[in-house]
Amino acid sequence: MNTFFCADACRQANEDIIGSGTNYSVYVLIECPYPWEYNASESRYLPENLEILMREVSKSKLSVRFLLITQNQNQRQNNRKILIYEKEQSSFINGYKNMNLM
Numbered sequence: 697m698n699t700f701f702c703a704d705a706c707r708q709a710n711e712d713i714i715g716s717g718t719n720y721s722v723y724v725l726i727e728c729p730y731p732w733e734y735n736a737s738e739s740r741y742l743p744e745n746l747e748i749l750m751r752e753v754s755k756s757k758l759s760v761r762f763l764l765i766t767q768n769q770n771q772r773q774n775n776r777k778i779l780i781y782e783k784e785q786s787s788f789i790n791g792y793k794n795m796n797l798m
């Protein structure tokens with residue numbers, strides 16, 4: 697079995713990975729074609745309703761992180777995937793569960 701770990705790739709590139717991870721209760725991954733702006737909510741192809749939602753959630757200080765994803769396609773599409781993961785804690789393991797209803 698061939699495994700790949702991001703931490704190993706960072707070490708090979710001599711990058712300092714300490715403190716680079718984030719910890720949120722909910723992650724929302726939004727499919728959006730390139731180019732992306734540094735502030736994801738300002739990206740050109742992000743629908744206005746999602747941009748507004750991202751700003752409102754940010755103002756509310758909820759533990760929600762929005763991330764842009766792509767399928768390596770630069771064309772604009774009318775439909776997009778939105779994946780939602782919520783932190784799941786049990787006495788055995790901690791992780792995230794997929795909250796998508798579709």
